[in-house]
Each structure stands twice: as C-alpha cells, then as structure tokens.
Amino acid sequence: MATHRTKLLIIGSGPAGYSAAIYGARAMMEPIVVQGLQPGGQLTITTDVENYPGFRDVVQGPWLMEEMKAQAEHVGTRMMWDTIVEVDLANGSPFRAVGDSGDEYIGDALVIATGAQAKWLGAPGEQELGGKGVSACATCDGFFYRGKRVAVIGGGNTAVEEALYLTNHSDDVTLIHRRDSLRAEKILQERLLNHPNISVLWNKEVESFAGDPLAGGLTHLNLRDTVDGSASELKVDGAFVAIGHSPATELFKGKLPMDDGGYLLVEPGTPKTEVPGVFAAGDVTDHVYRQAVTAAGMGCMAALDAERFLANLEIDTDGHAHAAESAEQEAAE
Template sequence: MSDTRHSKVLIIGSGPAGYTAGVYAARAMLEPVLVQGLEPGGQLTTTTEVENWPGDTEVQGPDLMVRMEGHARAMGCDIVGDIITSLDLATRPFVAQSDSGTVYTADAVILATGARAKWLGLPSEEKFKGFGVSACATCDGFFYRGQEIVVIGGGNTAVEEALFLTNFASKVTLIHRRDELRAEKILIDRLMKNPKIEPLWFHQLEEVVGEDTPMGVTGIRVKHVTTGEITEIPAKGVFVAIGHAPANELVKDTLETHHGGYVVTKPGTTETSIPGVFAAGDLTDHKYRQAVTSAGMGCMAALEAERWLSEQDLDSGKDTTEPLGYGAPASAAE
C-alpha cells in the first residue's frame, strides 16, 4: 500500500526557483515538501563557472545548487529525492503521484520544473557538454574572449546568441541548414551587418571535435545538406541554439500555456489559470531564463501561496476534497 503525505505547500522542482520557494515557504511556517525531480538542481548542475550570480564573483554551478539546497533544508523545507509522475489539479487538495509510489497531497502547489535546452542528440555533443559545448551564451560566452566559436541554429535564439557572443569572440560562425533565418527581421539585419559573424548556409553539425586531456573543444565537422560534403571548422566553443522546451509534462493538458508550452501566469504574479497553483522560473519564462530571475519568481510564488492559503478555509479537521470544475484550457496562441 502506498504512503500518502500531505503538506500545505508542495514544491515540484529543485532549481533556483524551487529552492528559493522552499526557503520562503519554510520561513512562513508552511512546512513545505519539495520533490526534487529527475535532475536535482536543474540546468545549473550542467554548468561550470557562474559569474552572474549576485554575491559571487565566480561559483561553480553544481556548488551553487548544493548551497541553495542546504539553505532550504536549514530553513525547514522537507526535500525529497523523488519524481512526480502525474499531477491531479481537478480536486483539492491537489494530488501528485510519484515514481516511488508515495502519493503527495497539498493545499497549494508551486511548479518549478524549469525548461530544458533542446539538443541535437549527437554523442560528441553530449561528451563535451560543459567543456566547450553550451546552450547558454549569457552563461558561458565570457569564457571565449578572443576565440573563434560557432552557433548552431536559425531562429531568434540562435541570432540573439550569435550577436551577444560577438562581445567576446574574435569570430562567430552561424551554422544553419537552410539559407534563410527564421528570426525577426531586425535581428537578421543586425546579424548580417556584424563583421564578426559569418553565416554558413545549408550545413548541419555532424560532429564536435576535441581533446580528452584536458577536456575541451577544438572544432566541429559540418555536412552540406545536399552534397554531403564534410567541412572542418576550428572553434573553441559550440553553442547549440535551437530553442528551449519547458518541462511542462505534468500540466500541459491542464494549465494555460503559450509560446510553445510555457505556463501562463497572471501579469506581475506567479498565479496560474488554477487558483492555488503557482508557477515560477523557466517553466514560465521564455524571455530571460536566468538563475537570478528564477530565484526571484520562486520567492514570489511562496509569498503568493502563503497569502492565498491564508484566505482559504482549510480546516484540517474536515474533508477539503472538492471538485474545482476546471477542464483542460486551450493553449494561448503562440
């Protein structure tokens, strides 16, 4: 028989948004339970040096997440190494099923499941992640000052990252499998006028080339999409910029979403389309996607959950299970 655990606040996800929500919810005496998920610590655990976290000139991404986890625990947040596999938001208390078999029920839920960079799925790409292969120019561009780097992609993300990387790199080669970019016209215009950027049309990444000792990228091999001809390009950094995908599997059919699946929140808040359910961090943020903004939203979610709970009739002595009457909303237009 599975165990059932009830809490006032269930936090799903363990990146900067989740752990910050845990700190604030615990300080508010809400006795939160935080379920870490498949990747405890989130995207920062795959990052090396972080130089844009306030208060740290430089910190290793995994170390920062260990500190944030420790802070949440010290405040009284109950952190559980489990994975939520389904979430029922149609009744209250909300019900979450887990991989371990434990059933988590909660009066309020904070979703902080984040987003995942889209990758090409190449073995060499996986091998050099964090050692020359990145999906975040604002995180890692600084480390390639004076170096030649490449950007893979053809949409807004790729063009914006290529432009940003010219602040550091001596040359940026943009690899695109077509001869026309899918970005906004103003961005394309800026890119084409930038002397540091050289587009390479009709090519796709075939392999990342590098060394094992020390681990690092030395170049790439690209293939012409029609002729199949292979070309080698020297590079110290490879930025895969084919977009991000929000980790919305638990709520994509329940909560309102937009921009390709990011959860919609009411302007200026972390409130979702279902009362008592809050969303923070990269799950909702298709624009900034920074650790510091995620942490800020985690704080907001906890404070808003506390306020919302104080307004509810949640007498623990009676059955609070009730149908909420919410169907799966249509996603907003992208």
C-alpha cells in the same frame, strides 16, 4: 505507499524550487520539495557559474545547488526523492499529486518549478565536451570565450540573439544553419546579417564536435553540407547549440494554459496560473530570461503569493480548503 501532506507543495528542485522552499519554510508553510530526476536542476550539469550574485569568485554549478538545498533544508523544508507523474488540479485546493514511487502528495498551495531542458543535436562529442567548449547558453557562458572564435548552431530567434550577444565578447562569431534562410524575425536577421563580426555558414550541419575533454576542450566542428554532402571543418573555441528548449510541462497538458512552446502561462508580472493556489516559477514559464537568478526570483514570488493565498483559505478538519469569507461578507451575514 504513503501520503505526505503540506501547506506548500513544490515540484522541482532547481533555483526556482529551492528559493520557493526557503521563503515557504521561513513563512511556516513546512514545504515539501519533490526533486525529480535532476535534483538541483540544470545548474548541476554545468561547471563555472560567474553571474549568480553573492560570489566574487567563480562557483561550480553543482556546489551552488547543494548550498541552496542545504539552506532550504536548514530552514525546515522536506526533500523527497521522487518524480511527480500525475497531478489533480480540477477540484481546487488542496491539490493532489502522485509520485513515481506511488506516494501521494497533498498541498494546500502548489508551486510548479519543473524547469526546462535545452535541446541538443545529439551529435558525437557534444555531451563529452559539454562545459568544455560546448554550451547551450551564451548569456551564461559567453564571457568565458572573450576574444575567442565561437560558433552558434541554429536558425531561429534564439540562435540569432545568441550570436548577436556573443559579439560583446568575440569579434569572430559564425552562425551555422542547415538551411539557406533563417526562421528568426526579420529585424533580428537584419541585425545579424549586417553585423561585421558575424559570418553565416548556410546549408551546413554539425556532424560532430571534436577536441579532448581532458586537454583543451573543443578544437573544431566537423560539418557536412546539406546540399552537396561535402565535408568541412571549422576551428572554434566555443560552440553554442541554440535549437530551442523544452519546458517540462507534459504533466500539466489540458490542466493549465500554455503557450505554443509548452511554457506555462501566468498572469503577467506574477507567478499566478489560471488555477488559484497554483503558481509557476522559473524556466517552466520563462522562455525569455532563463537564468538561475531570475528563476530564484520567481520562486520567491511564488512562495510569497502562496502565503497570501493560504492566508485567505480556511482548512476544514476534513482537510479541505475553502476561500475565507471576506470581512464584507461576514459583516453582511
């Protein structure tokens, strides 16, 4: 067991964590990134990424994340193959975290970039056809289904928004919901129900996703009626599972304020949490945009704010940080 000390501790290695690391390293904060169970984050489980700025051609998600990691290391970030299992924020800076390995991490400032995970149905074929017709993000993948038949599964705001978004690319969108009414806001429901290119299949559950992952991908959905139990089939080229996301915030329960969905709350327009020196960036605090580029932007903001926070701290020889006295205080003494 070892103790790792840094000016900037970053938990999470998605676009938010790596971007915070790039900015933090270039500001001489010698950051440590604790990568967690999914080094590179959510983009490592997708294939084509066509909307991350800087690349004219489609790039592969895992490749993009390898490049971000290499860039962060190149400018001086230390990567740790560990998962944080405990954090102590109660005593202010420096913040202490403990990894699954038993190692201890101490950071004068802390960036939380633990992201979120899309919820999946768990139906047969879903994972095998992931990226081959099955997706959890219409904004990310809708473009690949231009002029094709698509379905959205879910009944809340996200599902309705995804279905409406998909009408930009397809004139054959089906929303599949297991109940006979939607949970989405009324205004969204109205837009959906009045849209000429969207039809709704009520009281239907997806029993399985069918198709060949190696040849052509998804071909159809096998459905079951939740009222009379009858089976049916829906031919589609793309299916978007939109039943919500789970932010990875279990660690911070009772330690940082969260909204009802478990997303970390920050001061609006900033990555600042309620605890000075602790910043949240990316999907862990964002249930609206959930994009690699927005996560990266928030990671940048978190590192810049961490730099400002550290500039106002004095670190004692015993390793404890204190807010530096302001010029006014010093003058008054």
